[in-house]
Amino acid sequence: MADLSIDMCGIKSPNPFWLASAPPTNSGEQVMRAFDAGWGGAVWKTLGNPIVNVSSRFGAVDYNGQKMMGFNNIELITDRPLEVNLREIAEVKKRYPKHAVIVSLMVESKQEWKDIIRRSEDTGADGLELNFGCPHGMCERGMGSAVGQEPAVLKEITSWAKEFARTPVLVKLTPNVGDILEPGYAAVDGGADGLSLINTIKSIVGVDLERMVPLPRVGQFSTNGGYCGPAVKPIALHMLAVLARDRHTNRLPISGIGGISTWRDAAEFIALGATTVQVCTAVMHYGYRIVEDMIEGLSGYLDRHGMKSVKELRGRAVGNYREWGELDLNYNVVAKINGDRCIGCQLCYIACLDGAHQCIHLPEGPCRGWHGEPDHGKHPRLEPSPVLFHRHPDPSNRQVRVPVVDERECIGCNLCALVCPVEGCIEMVEVPNNQGFESWQDRVAKGTDKVPGGLYD
Amino acid sequence: MFDSALSGVRLEDQLPDAKPLYTPGQARAEAERCLYCSDAPCVRACPTEIDIPTFIKKIATDNVLGAARTILKQNILGYSCARVCPVEVLCVGSCVYNDWHREPIPIGKLQRFATETALEEEARGGPRIFTPKPAGPGARRVALVGAGPASLACAAYLALEGHRPVIFEKRALPGGLNSTGVAPYKLHLADALAEVSYVLSLGVELRQGAVGEGVSPEELLQEYDAIFLGLGLGEDNRLGIPGEDGPGVYGATAFIERLKTDQSLTLNGLRRALVVGGGNTAIDVARELAQLGVPDVAMVYRRERASMSGYAHEMAQARMEGVRLVERATPLAVLRDGERVRGLRVAISGPEAGEQDLLAEGIFLAIGQSKLRAVASLFPGVTLDSRGCVVVDPISRRTGNPKVYAGGDCINGGKEVVNAVADGREAARHMIQDWPTAEAA
Numbered sequence: 001m002a003d004l005s006i007d008m009c010g011i012k013s014p015n016p017f018w019l020a021s022a023p024p025t026n027s028g029e030q031v032m033r034a035f036d037a038g039w040g041g042a043v044w045k046t047l048g049n050p051i052v053n054v055s056s057r058f059g060a061v062d063y064n065g066q067k068m069m070g071f072n073n074i075e076l077i078t079d080r081p082l083e084v085n086l087r088e089i090a091e092v093k094k095r096y097p098k099h100a101v102i103v104s105l106m107v108e109s110k111q112e113w114k115d116i117i118r119r120s121e122d123t124g125a126d127g128l129e130l131n132f133g134c135p136h137g138m139c140e141r142g143m144g145s146a147v148g149q150e151p152a153v154l155k156e157i158t159s160w161a162k163e164f165a166r167t168p169v170l171v172k173l174t175p176n177v178g179d180i181l182e183p184g185y186a187a188v189d190g191g192a193d194g195l196s197l198i199n200t201i202k203s204i205v206g207v208d209l210e211r212m213v214p215l216p217r218v219g220q221f222s223t224n225g226g227y228c229g230p231a232v233k234p235i236a237l238h239m240l241a242v243l244a245r246d247r248h249t250n251r252l253p254i255s256g257i258g259g260i261s262t263w264r265d266a267a268e269f270i271a272l273g274a275t276t277v278q279v280c281t282a283v284m285h286y287g288y289r290i291v292e293d294m295i296e297g298l299s300g301y302l303d304r305h306g307m308k309s310v311k312e313l314r315g316r317a318v319g320n321y322r323e324w325g326e327l328d329l330n331y332n333v334v335a336k337i338n339g340d341r342c343i344g345c346q347l348c349y350i351a352c353l354d355g356a357h358q359c360i361h362l363p364e365g366p367c368r369g370w371h372g373e374p375d376h377g378k379h380p381r382l383e384p385s386p387v388l389f390h391r392h393p394d395p396s397n398r399q400v401r402v403p404v405v406d407e408r409e410c411i412g413c414n415l416c417a418l419v420c421p422v423e424g425c426i427e428m429v430e431v432p433n434n435q436g437f438e439s440w441q442d443r444v445a446k447g448t449d450k451v452p453g454g455l456y457d
Numbered sequence: 458m459f460d461s462a463l464s465g466v467r468l469e470d471q472l473p474d475a476k477p478l479y480t481p482g483q484a485r486a487e488a489e490r491c492l493y494c495s496d497a498p499c500v501r502a503c504p505t506e507i508d509i510p511t512f513i514k515k516i517a518t519d520n521v522l523g524a525a526r527t528i529l530k531q532n533i534l535g536y537s538c539a540r541v542c543p544v545e546v547l548c549v550g551s552c553v554y555n556d557w558h559r560e561p562i563p564i565g566k567l568q569r570f571a572t573e574t575a576l577e578e579e580a581r582g583g584p585r586i587f588t589p590k591p592a593g594p595g596a597r598r599v600a601l602v603g604a605g606p607a608s609l610a611c612a613a614y615l616a617l618e619g620h621r622p623v624i625f626e627k628r629a630l631p632g633g634l635n636s637t638g639v640a641p642y643k644l645h646l647a648d649a650l651a652e653v654s655y656v657l658s659l660g661v662e663l664r665q666g667a668v669g670e671g672v673s674p675e676e677l678l679q680e681y682d683a684i685f686l687g688l689g690l691g692e693d694n695r696l697g698i699p700g701e702d703g704p705g706v707y708g709a710t711a712f713i714e715r716l717k718t719d720q721s722l723t724l725n726g727l728r729r730a731l732v733v734g735g736g737n738t739a740i741d742v743a744r745e746l747a748q749l750g751v752p753d754v755a756m757v758y759r760r761e762r763a764s765m766s767g768y769a770h771e772m773a774q775a776r777m778e779g780v781r782l783v784e785r786a787t788p789l790a791v792l793r794d795g796e797r798v799r800g801l802r803v804a805i806s807g808p809e810a811g812e813q814d815l816l817a818e819g820i821f822l823a824i825g826q827s828k829l830r831a832v833a834s835l836f837p838g839v840t841l842d843s844r845g846c847v848v849v850d851p852i853s854r855r856t857g858n859p860k861v862y863a864g865g866d867c868i869n870g871g872k873e874v875v876n877a878v879a880d881g882r883e884a885a886r887h888m889i890q891d892w893p894t895a896e897a898a
């Protein structure tokens with residue numbers, strides 16, 4: 001079995017699966033149950049001067065029967081007394097010496113940072129995470145994302161923390177910025193030992209249309225919250241990849257966070273450069289028990305691919321994340337429908353017809369696909385496409401509902417394969433070409449980049 | 458509206474809904490599974506071509522009123538159809554999930570949820586699903602014979618367009634077989650009558666009277682702009698064997714009608730019942746008797762199981778409820794001890810050929826219904842085919858008399874409620890199309 005153990009800038013844990021700083025790491029009792037379930041580390045719910053929370057606090061986006069594909073909260077940092085948290089952290093660390101316990105912190109003044117870091121480290125915790133990400137409530141008080149959005153402030157506070165800390169310092173970034181490299185550079189320049197990202201994305205999760213109050217509702221008002229859960233994973237992956245391929249920021253190990261629910265999600269984060277991953281929403285949804293499958297699934301994957309340790313996976317996909325201008329303009333795929341698997345829902349047909357390139361046809365009955373010469377839409381299409389009545393030789397055959405792709409007209413966009421409900425039914429197949437690799441940048445270099453049909457042609 | 462008919466206790470009360478109403482959460486969860494197919498096969502399989510994916514998506518977005526509108530626009534009796542349609546061989550049987558070997562979308566239950574919710578809200582004074590056009594000077598008067606699904610649908614669509622339909626019904630209760638025939642575990646009398654009340658609320662008039670007896674066809678032809686025949690079928694057929702006449706032998710539909718409407722009916726002393734026939738009516742009676750606690754119910758069918766015209770899914774349910782099947786058995790005589798039925802003598806064909814006496818206290822004949830040839834023939838120009846069905850143009854449902862249309866069981870010999878609705882709707886559309894000044898107002 002592959003070795004899952006991790007050393008992230010000196011913080012060791014038996015596996016890369018950590019709980020993110022959030023309700024699942026609110027108390028010692030919870031963190032110990034999580035460790036028993038298999039979690040390798042926990043970032044304690046952010047400590048600072050205690051706050052009061054509101055009720056209610058959470059909202060969610062459900063999609064087509066799937067609950068909580070996006071999750072939103074307006075909770076602040078811990079509302080428990082500092083001393084209680086510190087005592088529990090010390091006890092957890094004593095009972096679970098091999099697990100990673102990281103203390104998340106958020107205070108204001110330099111003195112406060114000095115004092116809270118000393119008291120946190122006195123618990124025996126393995127490291128610190130500076131919460132510069134919370135985009136609601138705390139930022140109105142000049143903390144959280146208010147820091148994460150100001151590179152100069154971020155750098156300064158990071159350097160304070162480094163001045164006082166004996167254990168490794170991770171900086172948790174907010175995604176609520178235009179360019180993640182700016183806070184990334186600031187963290188590096190402030191001396192951070194590692195990065196964590198993403199914290200939540202500023203959001204309004206919905207509106208109560210009866211009361212005309214956004215959600216979640218606190219009496220007659222609401223406020224913006226932070227968005228997380230499966231819906232934010234693509235945003236997190238992008239920010240992670242940007243940091244992972246930049247020479248300045250990729251010197252630091254990164255703890256990837258945002259929408260991770262399965263081992264596959266985790267593997268994707270690791271392939272794009274994460275050393276560890278952190279999970280919040282999926283645990284709030286299903287509980288600590290999900291880690292069993294995460295561990296088993298990740299090691300199974302590593303074994304199948306002949307990787308002896310999770311370190312071998314780290315960053316493997318980073319090099320293949322390129323600028324658009326570096327992509328091969330001569331590469332082509334077309335859709336191929338497997339008639340044996342097709343269930344005849346014709347979603348591919350309607351999607352291609354209304355949302356792509358009108359190149360999927362129906363074998364029987366009226367068909368609105370493009371019946372002119374294949375030209376990828378280059379020529380005028382003003383007349384309504386004539387409806388042709390196709391005739392299938394055997395209308396009783398179930399194949400009459402299997403659509404047909406006009407491969408000459410298909411532009412290989414993937415849409416049909418994405419809407420098809422049946423796994424493996426539509427395959428995007430590479431079309432061989434003998435033109436070789438040629439990117440936009442290659443064309444620019446050769447001076448062949450001009451595309452006819454523009455403003456001055 | 459029909460409170461007195463519903464006040465007492467009837468045997469059908471003992472047969473609970475086989476498919477209870479979904480809660481909103483259940484409905485939404487199922488609705489969200491629908492793929493929203495393009496040119497959906499479920500729609501093609503619906504004789505009234507309800508836009509199923511559209512109404513299901515509306516349920517998913519909590520637009521239940523809109524869902525009901527989508528359904529009732531195509532099928533004004535979408536409520537009873539949701540409950541009585543053999544969906545297994547229609548929409549649900551065509552759902553693409555079947556081909557995927559996954560549980561198909563429960564279209565009937567979703568349709569019930571949408572229509573029942575919206576109709577009940579409207580009945581309580583909530584938003585109207587449809588607002589009929591007001592009847593103007595151009596409004597036409599149409600007489601409809603029989604208050605079954607065919608006429609109710611035809612009348613409803615006429616009323617919605619601002620015309621004045623009048624239904625003549627010979628029975629005390631309207632609704633046709635929805636009220637008197639359909640198995641109670643699918644649809645109870647009260648629910649069938651509630652749907653009739655909705656149709657009447659659209660501006661349909663109901664009068665009691667038998668056309669051809671109290672009501673004269675000539676007068677109808679004179680007084681009305683068009684006639685619609687929704688007669689249904691007649692009496693249960695008889696076997697024509699010795700001992701058949703007398704107590705203890707029941708026509709199946711006559712018996713079911715009493716089960717649903719007659720407060721005096723009891724099944725005291727009935728321990729063994731024989732149901733003669735292999736169609737859906739036979740299966741229905743057998744299931745009803747079994748569910749009502751008759752310990753031994755057997756169907757007697759003249760050929761082997763595979764040739765039965767009843768639906769396989771219904772027969773499977775019947776077997777689960779303990780109904781036995783005696784195959785290849787042709788009735789020869791009803792056996793009696795004096796007045797009392799003792800059993801049925803049958804001739805068994807096939808490998809174990811021979812005569813056999815099947816013992817029972819009650820015998821139920823479900824071997825088809827007669828055709829109401831006489832009434833139809835009272836309208837000049839209306840013709841019958843060799844089976845006794847009224848002959849109509851398949852598109853317009855017009856008979857040989859250009860003023861007379863027909864639909865439902867009297868033209869198809871006995872199909873489903875949904876076919877009767879399709880006929881009624883199409884007849885209404887064609888009447889309106891064919892009238893010189895199409896607009897009512």
Ligand SMILES: Cc1cc2nc3c(=O)[nH]c(=O)nc-3n(C[C@H](O)[C@H](O)[C@H](O)COP(=O)(O)OP(=O)(O)OC[C@H]3O[C@@H](n4cnc5c(N)ncnc54)[C@H](O)[C@@H]3O)c2cc1C
Pocket residue numbers: 541542543602603604605606607608625626627628631632633634635638639640643666667668669687688689690710713737738741829832864865866867871872873874875877
């Ligand atoms: C036992 C049984 C169970 C069934 N179960 C189902 C089922 O589960 N699902 C399904 O879809 N279908 C079922 N059917 C079939 C379905 O009930 C019929 O197809 C449908 O009711 C036909 O509608 P209709 O309007 O043509 O006729 P009917 O429903 O028969 O209505 C005809 C009406 O006309 C009246 N009438 C007749 N002659 C005159 C006259 N001269 N003057 C005035 N009124 C007259 C009758 O009293 C009756 O009310 C069942 C049928 C039977 C017999």
Ligand SMILES: Cc1cc2nc3c(=O)[nH]c(=O)nc-3n(C[C@H](O)[C@H](O)[C@H](O)COP(=O)(O)O)c2cc1C
Pocket residue numbers: 020021022023045046071072073075076077078104131133134172198199200228229230232257258259260278279280281282
């Ligand atoms: C209810 C709630 C409270 C949170 N509180 C904190 C917090 O105190 N400190 C912090 O750094 N992040 C906090 N977060 C953000 C999470 O740690 C994490 O960055 C984010 O939820 C993305 O991960 P996920 O998609 O797995 O939930 C909170 C998130 C939620 C949902």
Ligand code: SF4
Pocket residue numbers: 337338341342343344345346347348349401402403416419420421422425426
């Ligand atoms: S989307 Fe897939 S299953 Fe549906 S018709 Fe197209 S190929 Fe067949």
Ligand code: SF4
Pocket residue numbers: 334335351352356357358359360405409410411412413414415416417
């Ligand atoms: S890949 Fe795009 S263009 Fe090609 S058939 Fe599919 S939807 Fe149409």
Ligand code: SF4
Pocket residue numbers: 345490491492493494497498499500509510513551552553554562564
């Ligand atoms: S066939 Fe099934 S999945 Fe497709 S639209 Fe109809 S009910 Fe929905």
